[in-house]
Amino acid sequence: MxxxxxxxxxxxxxxxxxxxxxxxxxxxxxxxxxxxxxxxxxxxxxxxxxxxxxxxxxxxxxxxxxxxxxxxxDLADHPLLSPCAVMMIARPDQTQQLEAALIAEGGGAEMKRLEPKDALELCPILRPEYLGGALLEEDGADIxxxxxxxxxxxxxxxxxxxxxxxxxxxxxxxxxxxxxxxxxxxxxxxxxxxxxxxxxxxxxxxxxxxxxxxxVPKRRTAFMVTAPAGLEDSPMIVDIDEQFYFKRDGQQILCSPAEEVPSEPCDARPREIDIAIAIDRINDATTLGIRSVKSSWTGLRTFVxxxxxxxxxxxxxxxxxxxxxxxxxxxxxxxxxxxxxxxxxxxxxxxxxxxxxxxxxxxxxxxxxxxxxxxx
Missing domain, CATH: 3.50.50.60 (FAD/NAD(P)-binding domain)
Structure with missing residues (x-):
């Protein structure tokens, strides 16, 4: 010692x-x-x-x-990772950000550029008129x-x-x-x-x-909604500008506005406005039609x-x-x-x-x- x-x-x-x-x-x-x-x-x-x-x-x-x-x-009773691809989606006016993300890929897992029709096959609840393209990281995983x-x-x-x-x-x-x-x-x-x-x-x-x-601690809110059938193999969906994300979590979907609002160190609690913003954005991008939330929480992610x-x-x-x-x-x-x-x-x-x-x-x-x- x-x-x-x-x-x-x-x-x-x-x-x-x-x-x-x-x-x-x-x-x-x-x-x-x-x-x-x-x-x-x-x-x-x-x-x-x-x-x-x-x-x-x-x-x-x-x-x-x-x-x-x-x-x-002797440290873990079951696997710590379970496969879950990550798909970054873009509206037609966001496609330049997809190209920038591809350029920044260096050294990481391969990212595939997808056309809207390919993205819809992976996540059928996305609205066709919303999509301008997507990137797929197949080697993502839930931790x-x-x-x-x-x-x-x-x-x-x-x-x-x-x-x-x-x-x-x-x-x-x-x-x-x-x-x-x-x-x-x-x-x-x-x-x-x-x-x-x-x-x-x-x-x-x-x-x-x-x-x-x-x-600088920054707020990040998440909430759960009921998942429709047919999303069992869907990737995690992330807006290319990180304006929202969602992913399947058992019989529910975990959603977030992906906000980064500075905060004092504290026991953070969800704000209705942040949840409402996320619901609006996700409903614009999908056919989920979210109307109610089962549970919600907020944490602090800290940056320099x-x-x-x-x-x-x-x-x-x-x-x-x-x-x-x-x-x-x-x-x-x-x-x-x-x-x-x-x-x-x-x-x-x-x-x-x-x-x-x-x-x-x-x-x-x-x-x-x-x-x-x-x-x-």
Whole structure:
């Protein structure tokens, strides 16, 4: 063991990092809520999409595929992935965006350009007059978020790691050679800290006097409606400009306006206007004729300005590591980000497919460079 690692946050980022660090450190994970994954992770409708996000995110997604497709036998009781293609659709006035998406494909799964008639065969509820074309990523998949999160939790406990709930951090300070955190009347001493606090990440850093990285939580709402017959094999449908999406989920359809509305860190709740906007857009594009909603929820997806995660040691604060800013890709990149974190902390080998350019793109140091330093 290399000492003690304190992980703050019990969402998918925190448990993935704790799992990857547990073979090397005495790990303690602190979660302020009474249950793990209460906020964004627990409200995620995650999809594995290689052609999504900035280049660093796409590389991290590909590097996570091995764990997602073949997790260790003792960590998952059933497959974490189930096939579900992703089809991006465009109105006639949006077809240029389809071409731009094809150009940006580089390195990811193959995307096929589809004519409207081909898209209608895959999703017959689309309106023919709405479609100008589509792109299909056949290698997409649904991710069992709960099972993935539980796999990391099992791995933490297998290696003797400790998980505490109802354990919010009220103070955090550097000590000689380490860190000290106050949590629910207890004091935790550690050699290093992993800040996986999601929307609260800047606030956690502020407890220790560490400059913020500029996290912006953004709302994302989803809701369920009754599914008609005949959609069992339909791909997930995404508007090319991310104005809405929907996908089959058992006997229902999960829908979203795909909004990105800035918010303070909070326990987000759905707004009627966001659901109404999504219903209007989806009804324009399909024959679903949505009139009522069975259930709804809202989570916060947290970003920094360049849309890449923030992963690595804080400048001028040895032993404090950021693991935040995953936006809407935290589930599909979790496995590789946990491994990246362990590699950065221990100085061991990075995951396959993750090179120095990716590490530079996600390093917190990039956010504090002067314009001259940032110029290649």
């Amino acid at each position: 290399n000492g003690r690692a304190l992980v703050i946050g019990g969402g998918i980022a925190g448990v993935s990092a704790a799992y990857a660090l547990a073979p090397h450190f005495d790990v303690i994970l602190l979660e302020r809520e009474s249950t793990l994954a209460y906020h964004t992770t627990g409200r995620s409708a995650a999809q594995y999409i290689e052609n999504y996000g900035v280049p660093a995110v796409r590389a991290l997604t590909r590097a996570s595929h091995g764990f997602l497709s073949d997790p260790p036998d 069992d978020v709960a099972a993935l999160h539980q796999a990391f939790v099992r791995g933490i406990r297998k290696h003797g790691g400790e998980i505490r709930t109802d354990a919010g951090v009220s103070s955090l300070e550097a000590t000689t050679g380490g860190w000290r955190a106050a949590s629910s009347g207890d004091v935790v001493e550690a050699d290093l800290v992993i800040n996986a606090g999601g929307a609260w990440g800047d606030q956690i850093a502020g407890l220790a006097g560490i400059p913020p990285v500029g996290l 300005a360049d849309q890449a995660p923030v992963v690595g040691e804080a400048p001028d604060h040895p032993g404090f590591f950021w693991l935040v800013g995953q936006g809407g890709t935290g589930i599909q990149t979790a496995a590789s980000l946990g491994s990246v974190m362990a590699a950065l902390v221990t100085g061991t080998r990075l995951p396959e497919g993750i090179g120095p350019e990716v590490i530079d793109d996600i390093s917190p140091h990039r956010l504090f460079r002067t314009p001259r330093e940032a110029t290649p």
